[in-house]
Amino acid sequence: xxxxxxxxxxxxxxxxxxxxxxxxxxxxxxxxxxxxxxxxxxxxxxxxxxxxxxxxxxxxxxxxxxxxxxxxxxxxxxxxxxxxxxxxxxxxxxxxxxxxxxxxxxxxxxxxxxxxxxxxxxxxxxxxxxxxxxxxxxxxxxxxxxxxxxxxxxxxxxxxxxxxxxxxxxxxxxxxxxxxxxxxxxxxxxxxxxxxxxx
Amino acid sequence: xxxxxxxxxxxxxxxxxxxxxxxxxxxxxxxxxxxxxxxxxxxxxxxxxxxxxxxxxxxxxxxxxxxxxxxxxxxxxxxxxxxxxxxxxxxxxxxxxxxxxxxxxxxxxxxxxxxxxxxxxxxxxxxxxxxxxxxxxxxxxxxxxxxxxxxxxxxxxxxxxxxxxxxxxxxxxxxxxxxxxxxxxxxxxxxxxxxxxxx
DNA sequence: GGCCGTAGCTTACCATCAGTAGGTTACTTG
DNA sequence: CAAGTAACCTACTGATGGTAAGCTACGGCC
Numbered sequence: 001x002x003x004x005x006x007x008x009x010x011x012x013x014x015x016x017x018x019x020x021x022x023x024x025x026x027x028x029x030x031x032x033x034x035x036x037x038x039x040x041x042x043x044x045x046x047x048x049x050x051x052x053x054x055x056x057x058x059x060x061x062x063x064x065x066x067x068x069x070x071x072x073x074x075x076x077x078x079x080x081x082x083x084x085x086x087x088x089x090x091x092x093x094x095x096x097x098x099x100x101x102x103x104x105x106x107x108x109x110x111x112x113x114x115x116x117x118x119x120x121x122x123x124x125x126x127x128x129x130x131x132x133x134x135x136x137x138x139x140x141x142x143x144x145x146x147x148x149x150x151x152x153x154x155x156x157x158x159x160x161x162x163x164x165x166x167x168x169x170x171x172x173x174x175x176x177x178x179x180x181x182x183x184x185x186x187x188x189x190x191x192x193x194x195x196x197x198x199x
Numbered sequence: 200x201x202x203x204x205x206x207x208x209x210x211x212x213x214x215x216x217x218x219x220x221x222x223x224x225x226x227x228x229x230x231x232x233x234x235x236x237x238x239x240x241x242x243x244x245x246x247x248x249x250x251x252x253x254x255x256x257x258x259x260x261x262x263x264x265x266x267x268x269x270x271x272x273x274x275x276x277x278x279x280x281x282x283x284x285x286x287x288x289x290x291x292x293x294x295x296x297x298x299x300x301x302x303x304x305x306x307x308x309x310x311x312x313x314x315x316x317x318x319x320x321x322x323x324x325x326x327x328x329x330x331x332x333x334x335x336x337x338x339x340x341x342x343x344x345x346x347x348x349x350x351x352x353x354x355x356x357x358x359x360x361x362x363x364x365x366x367x368x369x370x371x372x373x374x375x376x377x378x379x380x381x382x383x384x385x386x387x388x389x390x391x392x393x394x395x396x397x398x
Numbered sequence: 399g400g401c402c403g404t405a406g407c408t409t410a411c412c413a414t415c416a417g418t419a420g421g422t423t424a425c426t427t428g
Numbered sequence: 429c430a431a432g433t434a435a436c437c438t439a440c441t442g443a444t445g446g447t448a449a450g451c452t453a454c455g456g457c458c
Contacts, residue, residue: 027414027415027416028415028416028417029414029415029416039415039416039417040417040418040419043416043417043418048416048417049415049416049417
């Protein structure tokens with residue numbers, strides 16, 4: 001089997017095993033067995049257990065970024081862009097389910113390189129979000145976009161996990177919740193500067 | 200040395216080693232060495248490496264919950280409660296620095312029990328937040344409190360990591376950002392039901 | 399005083415698993 | 429057919445999570 005195909009197959013199996021057992025409990029021997037290949041092949045292609053995890057993460061995040069930015073690009077207004085991106089995000093997470101959740105949360109345990117990979121993925125998401133927001137709000141001085149985007153990304157990750165345990169929630173509902181909470185909050189902030197003492 | 204003291208000492212050393220090396224790379228032998236005790240003592244008191252991590256997490260989250268709920272209790276209005284809780288949160292995270300970040304993110308890798316511990320901690324935070332919010336907004340039908348609290352908790356965790364890399368940001372600024380983004384967003388939503396088409 | 403249960407602690411060991419050395423097969427290229 | 433190389437293997441090492449069995453010292457009890 002050619003290397004590229006084998007690598008894809010390995011990453012697919014690895015994603016599954018990591019999700020089933022967790023990174024620590026997953027053994028390279030088992031992954032190799034399930035692939036139907038011997039362990040040194042994994043090391044030949046990915047260098048280390050962490051390298052294999054990084055490859056899985058990188059693939060997942062590339063896919064996620066592709067899906068969300070395509071959705072955002074296709075939408076007309078900034079608000080629609082953000083909403084469409086959010087819906088695509090929650091749909092992707094739901095489709096990839098547990099595997100994604102594990103990959104996402106487990107990288108930190110491993111070391112700088114996997115953690116860096118995760119952070120790079122989040123960075124792309126936050127960049128996408130903050131540039132989208134910047135389209136709408138031309139006065140970023142009031143509310144710095146970067147940390148706001150961090151809040152959005154973190155909030156969405158958390159909400160996605162919550163949705164996993166509440167399967168009746170649709171991606172649209174989750175996206176709408178985030179829009180209501182954050183977008184209108186931000187809009188109010190940027191546009192209207194309401195006095196906080198209202199309540 | 201009596202057991203309780205020894206346990207505290209072990210947890211203190213473990214938290215540090217986990218933070219320095221990461222959970223995977225941290226070895227029980229090294230922790231035992233630094234404590235000045237032999238490895239079986241760690242297993243006698245904590246059962247397993249994961250058990251030791253869980254103990255560290257449990258202690259940290261108890262401390263965090265204590266700090267934040269005390270701050271919230273001491274504040275008069277719901278808005279002040281939320282703000283005070285947020286400030287206490289960001290101050291706590293900053294003070295515990297890297298150790299906290301690692302403990303928080305590394306549990307998922309380990310297995311159900313440590314992951315459950317983390318989730319339990321988040322659950323307490325979200326409960327605290329949603330009950331605080333419920334004080335303010337008597338119409339939870341419009342915006343379900345539970346998922347909204349998830350978004351807040353996730354956003355704060357993410358923002359805390361961001362603050363770690365931007366040390367010039369104060370806990371007050373971080374809290375204010377969250378308040379602006381979410382509280383006023385929620386308030387607008389609950390109170391005014393603005394039409395989304397404004398932009 | 400002398401015995402005994404137990405808390406705190408140790409050495410020495412096992413099993414598992416990440417990672418490696420070196421060799422084999424088979425296909426392509428000249 | 430020879431040479432090179434890509435895909436793949438068996439068999440090993442070292443580190444580390446976890447355990448078995450025993451040692452020491454102290455407090456209670458006769």
